[in-house]
Amino acid sequence: MTFTARPTEVPDExxxxxxxxxxxxxxxxxxxxGNTSVRxxxxxxxxxxSGSRMDVADAADFVVGELAELIAVLEDGAADQAELxxxxxxxxxxxxxxxxxxxxxxxxxxxxxAHTHPTAVVGLLAVTDAEALWSAPLFPDxxxxxxxPAWVPYAAPGITLGRRVHAAIRxxxxxxxxxxxxxxxxxxxxxxxxxxxxxxxxxxTMAVKxxxxxxxxxxxxxxAPLDVRHARELAGRPDEAARRALxxxxxxxxxxxx
Ligand SMILES: [Zn+2]
Numbered sequence: 001m002t003f004t005a006r007p008t009e010v011p012d013e014x015x016x017x018x019x020x021x022x023x024x025x026x027x028x029x030x031x032x033x034g035n036t037s038v039r040x041x042x043x044x045x046x047x048x049x050s051g052s053r054m055d056v057a058d059a060a061d062f063v064v065g066e067l068a069e070l071i072a073v074l075e076d077g078a079a080d081q082a083e084l085x086x087x088x089x090x091x092x093x094x095x096x097x098x099x100x101x102x103x104x105x106x107x108x109x110x111x112x113x114a115h116t117h118p119t120a121v122v123g124l125l126a127v128t129d130a131e132a133l134w135s136a137p138l139f140p141d142x143x144x145x146x147x148x149p150a151w152v153p154y155a156a157p158g159i160t161l162g163r164r165v166h167a168a169i170r171x172x173x174x175x176x177x178x179x180x181x182x183x184x185x186x187x188x189x190x191x192x193x194x195x196x197x198x199x200x201x202x203x204x205t206m207a208v209k210x211x212x213x214x215x216x217x218x219x220x221x222x223x224a225p226l227d228v229r230h231a232r233e234l235a236g237r238p239d240e241a242a243r244r245a246l247x248x249x250x251x252x253x254x255x256x257x258x
Contacts, residue, residue, distance in 0.1 A: 002069050002087045003095045007059035010046050014038045015057055017197040021114055021204065022054025028116040028204065029054055034189075037102040037113045038197075043067050047102050050094040063095045070103040073159070074166045084159045100162020101183075101191055108169045108179035110193035114200040117189035120211040126187045134184055136225035138213050143226060143234040145206040148172075149182040157188075165191065182207055 018036045021028050028034065035048035044066055048054070052061035073079045073087065088095040096102075098115055105113040124133060131151050137143040150168040155161040165183055172180045181203050183191040192203035217223040226234075 003063040003065040003089070003093075005049075005060065005062075005093050006046075006064040007062070009040060009064055010059040010062045011038060012059075013197050014046060014062065015059055017112070017114065017201060018048065018054045018057040018061075020201065021116055022057065024055060026118075027120070028118045028208070034114075034116040035096040035098055035102065036115070036200075037099075037106065039067075039106055039111050040064065045102065045106055047099050048096050050088070050096045060093075063093055065095060065099070067103060067106055070100065071107050074100060074104060074107070074162055079159065081159045084162075097157050098161070100159060101165050104162060104166035104169050105179065105183075105191060105193045107166070108173050108193070110179060110195075112194045112197050112200045114192045114194075114204055115189060116192075116204055118204070118208045118211065120208050120215065121184075121190055122188065124211050124214050125184060125189070130184075130186055133214060133223070134210075136228050137231045137234075138210065138217060138223055138225055140226070140234055142206060142210045142213070143231040145181075145203060146210065147181045147235040148232070149184045149207075150180040152183060152185050154185070154187040161185070161188075169193075 014036060021034065021036065024030070032051050032053055034054050036054070037045050037047040039045050044064055046062045046064050048057065049061050049063050069087065073084055084100065088097065088099055101115055102113045124130060127133065134149060134151065137146065150172050152164050152168045155164045168183060169179050179193055181193055185191065190204065190207050192200040192207070194200040194203060214223060
């Protein structure tokens with residue numbers, strides 16, 4: 001069986017991250033929206049089960065699966081939704097239908113993945129020209145923390161969305177040698193990829209801030225994004241890389257603006 005319930009193997013840090021992201025005050029998800037995952041040893045990963053709530057998650061709300069089998073589904077053009085649904089079953093608990101989004105991120109080298117539907121961001125992923133609105137950062141910290149997000153137009157959750165996210169991440173990996181830190185899903189939500197739980201939380205928080213800044217900019221006039229080359233410099237500068245390393249380890253409250 002591809003997925004099994006193994007609560008003793010689910011890291012406490014994954015449960016804690018999931019609960020923080022699910023906090024209603026953060027407005028990132030409601031009800032059973034959103035999911036988190038982390039890479040485990042032996043090419044396995046833990047991902048949130050289908051139908052469970054993030055804000056009250058415990059170790060029993062996750063299932064453990066094998067990456068290789070799911071990557072094969074992503075890369076096998078003949079696999080269909082019925083085959084995926086069958087693979088996601090884990091006894092009485094089923095892995096999230098969005099599991100392939102996590103598999104695509106983990107396959108590209110992410111250690112931690114958080115997928116949420118923040119109200120502030122989804123609203124600005126559901127407007128005409130959303131891709132253009134997010135094509136360049138509006139302020140330096142956005143560039144530093146988010147880098148260049150990958151864009152995936154709306155696709156039905158399941159195998160179609162999984163394949164499109166996989167293709168977008170692979171394209172960026174081939175171009176830059178590293179996966180994107182953030183994937184924007186049109187009319188849907190965001191996927192944060194990181195080396196630590198703190199990093200995916202930081203990326204999620206900054207994506208919400210970036211959405212709010214866009215909303216303010218749009219209400220005041222026409223947004224004037226940073227020059228893309230300057231944004232790339234900010235995202236890649238050694239001192240900014242050091243700041244990102246700090247963000248991976250600690251809460252963000254003491255970070256200084258550039
Ligand atoms: Zn979703």
